[in-house]
Amino acid sequence: xxxxxxxxxxxxxxxxxxxxxxxxxxxxxxxxxxxxxxxxxxxxxxxxxxxxxxxxxxxxxxxxxxxxxxxxxxxxxxxxxxxxxxxxxxxxxxxxxxxxxxxxxxxxxxxxxxxxxxxxxxxxxxxxxxxxxxxx
Amino acid sequence: xxxxxxxxxxxxxxxxxxxxxxxxxxxxxxxxxxxxxxxxxxxxxxxxxxxxxxxxxxxxxxxxxxxxxxxxxxxxxxxxxxxxxxxxxxxxxxxxxxxxxxxxxxxxxxxxxxxxxxxxxxxxxxxxxxxxxxxxxxxxxxxxxxxxxxxxxxxxxxxxxxxxxxxxxxxxxxxxxxxxxxxxxxxxxxxxxxxxxxxxxxxxxxxxxxxxxxxxxxxxxxxxxxxxxxxxxxxxxxxxxxxx
Numbered sequence: 001x002x003x004x005x006x007x008x009x010x011x012x013x014x015x016x017x018x019x020x021x022x023x024x025x026x027x028x029x030x031x032x033x034x035x036x037x038x039x040x041x042x043x044x045x046x047x048x049x050x051x052x053x054x055x056x057x058x059x060x061x062x063x064x065x066x067x068x069x070x071x072x073x074x075x076x077x078x079x080x081x082x083x084x085x086x087x088x089x090x091x092x093x094x095x096x097x098x099x100x101x102x103x104x105x106x107x108x109x110x111x112x113x114x115x116x117x118x119x120x121x122x123x124x125x126x127x128x129x130x131x132x133x134x135x136x
Numbered sequence: 137x138x139x140x141x142x143x144x145x146x147x148x149x150x151x152x153x154x155x156x157x158x159x160x161x162x163x164x165x166x167x168x169x170x171x172x173x174x175x176x177x178x179x180x181x182x183x184x185x186x187x188x189x190x191x192x193x194x195x196x197x198x199x200x201x202x203x204x205x206x207x208x209x210x211x212x213x214x215x216x217x218x219x220x221x222x223x224x225x226x227x228x229x230x231x232x233x234x235x236x237x238x239x240x241x242x243x244x245x246x247x248x249x250x251x252x253x254x255x256x257x258x259x260x261x262x263x264x265x266x267x268x269x270x271x272x273x274x275x276x277x278x279x280x281x282x283x284x285x286x287x288x289x290x291x292x293x294x295x296x297x298x299x300x301x302x303x304x305x306x307x308x309x310x311x312x313x314x315x316x317x318x319x320x321x322x323x324x325x326x327x328x329x330x331x332x333x334x335x336x337x338x339x340x341x342x343x344x345x346x347x348x349x350x351x352x353x354x355x356x357x358x359x360x361x362x363x364x365x366x367x368x369x370x371x372x373x374x375x376x377x378x379x380x
Contacts, residue, residue, distance in 0.1 A: 006142065009142035009146040013142040021137060107239050108237060118237075130141075
């Protein structure tokens with residue numbers, strides 16, 4: 001999207017969810033960003049705060065918490081679990097950018113360090129999730 | 137509320153300004169869906185329409201080859217801007233992976249499609265043509281689920297093997313009551329009776345018969361030559377019906 005558009009999508013989703021659940025005032029939005037997508041968290045957090053519509057009372061006073069989640073993978077053929085490190089991660093900016101746009105393209109660039117298979121499961125730390133919306 | 141995916145909100149917004157979304161499907165691999173989808177987008181662009189083309193065959197993308205666009209990295213500006221080739225705004229994972237394989241399982245395909253739909257800035261389109269992968273798998277289910285305004289164009293052929301698969305797809309779309317604009321026969325070599333009978337069976341309009349045309353293979357990668365083939369001329373007549 002990414003950082004700016006993603007922040008906008010988070011705000012839109014939070015407002016929609018509050019409306020559907022009769023929340024008149026959101027007190028806190030907890031967002032988790034996965035390491036694999038390499039979102040620039042400073043830009044993302046800034047955008048989240050800037051994009052909150054002050055005129056929208058449901059969300060205007062919400063506290064926004066952003067938590068980073070490390071990526072972890074499990075190889076399907078051999079069962080090996082591994083993290084995203086400089087040695088297992090993308091090599092070069094083009095590969096990083098591709099994964100930034102579409103995290104599933106990790107399967108084109110990353111391999112299990114034990115058996116070299118690209119057939120791995122992303123256990124955690126894929127992309128952006130709204131972990132919780134609290135309100136009253 | 138917990139674990140909400142913000143991408144869904146973005147998908148609707150990204151596609152809001154596409155006046156029509158036409159998913160080219162048929163079920164069977166090798167039936168020419170990519171050629172039909174790419175050439176249709178090209179013909180629409182040449183008529184002055186703002187045309188988009190989305191290659192959803194994520195593991196085997198080819199639309200960029202048909203239209204003659206090489207590796208091109210995508211630019212990011214509040215989303216991803218599809219490069220424009222011959223007036224067609226084309227989105228393909230090939231711009232990100234080049235010729236590397238993209239081995240994706242079901243959940244990965246769903247996630248990737250959701251991501252592509254959420255990030256691509258089509259903006260103002262008269263028509264977005266979607267090149268669907270073969271089969272009734274995740275991509276088809278996701279397009280039905282995520283793009284409510286999609287209309288479906290079925291590509292068929294007189295071969296018994298093809299008809300067996302197309303019939304399943306036609307039944308699937310019919311049961312879901314999604315709009316199917318009609319059927320085209322591709323790689324036609326004479327009598328269209330079998331395809332016409334299948335179209336009638338599902339109350340679908342047979343929009344045209346696209347001839348088997350040796351010139352098409354030579355025109356791959358050359359949009360000017362492609363637009364001059366007998367295949368493209370016949371597809372143009374289908375476009376006349378679809379975009380009056």
